[in-house]
Amino acid sequence: MRTRWIFVLVVGLLLTACSSGDGGSEGRVTLRFQSLAWQQESVDANKELVQEWNAAHPDVKVEYVQGSWDSVHDQLLTSFEGGEAPDIIHDASDDLADFAYGGYLADLGELLPARLKSDIPQRSWETTTFGDGIYGVPFLQEPRVLIANATWLRESGVRIPTPQNPWTWEEFRSIAEELSGGGKYGVAWPLKEPVSATLNLSLSTGGQMFHRGADGRVTVRFDAADEVVPRTVHDEVNTDGSASSSTLGMGGSDTLPGFFGGKYAMVPLGFSYRQQIVQQAPKGFDWMVLPAPAGADGLTQGVSPQTLSVAEDSPHKKEAVEFIDFLLQPKNMVRLALGDWMLPTGTEAFKDPALHTTKDHWATGTALAAHLRSAPAQSVRGYPEWKDKVATPAFQEYYSGAIGLAELRKRLVEDGNLVLARYQR
Template sequence: MTRLVLLLVLALVGCSTAPKSDVVKLRFLSLAWQKDSVAVNKQIVAEWNRTHPKVQVEYVPGSWDSIHDQLLTSFAGGEAADVIHNSSDDLSEFAHGGYLADLTTLLPPGLKADIPEATWETTRFKQGVYGVPFLQEPKVILANRALLTQAGVRVPTPDKPWSWDEFAEITKKLTKDTSGDGKTDQYGFAWPMKQPVSTMLNLALNFDGKFFYPHDGKLLATVGPAEREVLQRVHAQLHTDGSAAPGALGMSGSDSLPGFFAGKYAMVFLGLSYRQQMRQQAPKGFDWVTLPPLSGTGPEQGVSPQTLSISEDSPHKREAMEFIDYLVNPANTARLALGDWMLPTSTKAMAAPELNVEQFGWNVGVAAGASLRTSPSQRVRGYAEWKDKIATPAFQQYFRNQISIDELSRKLTEDGNRVLARYQR
């Protein structure tokens, strides 16, 4: 019996003196999807792991199509990654729900100073900061240069963009029956709006339309003259002028590219990142050009930057922030922007020479960055349900000419505010 006790004691001593791993392990959920972007993200993670042996990062791929539901599940199950890639308009519910860490005291001074204060506002909730905004994407016009030249239209510049009125006249001029069969086979424009809500809300800022206004301490939907401006102009192109392709309405941005390459529409409204697909997929000899955003009372448009957050349940918040600071330092942010064909939020990265060139319209994108503002949806609790259950089907019905602008307004406000009220009691 004594020998057995001695053996047990020795075994326990051996366990207590065995070396313990002091390597911190972090999981980084990344939503990068374009080939170049995935490669750059993985390269930066590998570089971090080589130079930080005590803090190792695992790259975990995710999908923009399912990120909201994925996070709901992972938070509820206590399985969330330490560092989470998302967009600022999806942070509100997670921040208010206590699932994301407040980064206020974790942010390094250099990182905080390099991103404009107005951009930090996109991730500020409850007097806290719940994400680091690092990439942003203006919407631009991609055009068939040959068709513009043939029509003799003025090519806009960042200093002198098209007004909405000039744009309407140009799209009519570019709309043609090229075969002579009495049917339009070349439209002036395509609005790919499989997901129309964020597009219309962000463009409304062209006319200072905000869609959500404070009422008795709540942010509720309101559709006034400013909000109707862009909606009615797009509707007129579709159903009055016939200058916008109705078949493009249900398309995603990628879906619209084959028709654009085939000359079915002279121009298409897309995010800046689609230039990468243009470069990769455009037929040989297809001459395309990036045109600046339109201007109403001003050129402003809304944006919801891509963000990096830290899970509240992460036991390694300090190390997670050190990794984020490395991932989005100015040099790396410029690499990420090039890989995603988007714009950095970093002031220093925005000045990178490789982003300020005319090739592929980078200079047009950088100029558009100065007019980006916080998306109207940013601080609206309940926005995701309002968008999915009310606004998306209502916008689709309106642009298909199935309901009037007044009925659209009623749905967004009366029906929509009943949804929002549940979140803002």
């Protein structure tokens, strides 16, 4: 009799385990996918793909959770520490280092299918590799470009740059000044968040900022190559008068009304801003996409791709990676890229003709893809704190003319190294 009751108890516990804890009935696995998609086309593409997965995989349901780029780092940190992190996490590669080293993200190295590993180039995998592990799948990326008023530039007679024959930084500064005057500006720099733009564009001049020693410790340096881009912005605003000081505190979208209104000839923006321009530009407004200026290292620039990661605490890592593999099948990666107006990292997806058309200037962006490299801050522990507490206010003050180059260097290096040291003990 006792044996029978033990048997009943064990069976009952097993049935209970199968019907709960997985978020569904009869043992169905439920995965929470937090997406940061925000443009309507992108949100629609993500939700459609989740629906297609769920229709084809009744035993593994994916729940779509809407996140926000504005608060993702703090929100994820809170959810990790509270044991409530989503299974599948959409983020950017330059936000992953602290989470990866902190043990919050799963190492995907042994879980990724061979197809996905081989389809994405090694230079993209480098953006999500920390130590010996891979902690995210890089899937979308965008170069920084110059969005220009085509009519203004053509009427001025300046040389129009191409990816094959870009402007140098010196030429860009000179042309911005030539395009200015009469209350109009050659360029508007939207630098509300100045750090990633400055560091990533500085790769073109050989700037690196972060340097890893033989002992593995990372320190900040601000050498001559690191000065070129910041000095160009500073001088355009404070010396030449070719860049509007009022846009320094703006986000990219904030500059578009002035751009459409003929106040600025050019605005440096991410490639995906083309969508807003297509949707918001007045009828007949003629615009073009130009490559960012080139330096000693040509058109090279840093990039922090959008990524998909899996929480270390997820009990369903295998199923989570299977969903990621589905989401990033070539045809699906193209859908995500078109929805976000960005470039896919996948080799097969990148071949899609829709990404190489002259319409909406897709071809200019795809011509720049080969020049994208891992952003300088990619694997630096403590980067979010360095960026928020040291670099952002220092660059903002330098660009506005409140401090000089020597003070900028002092704060980035001395104050910055104090911050990074706390993460490398």
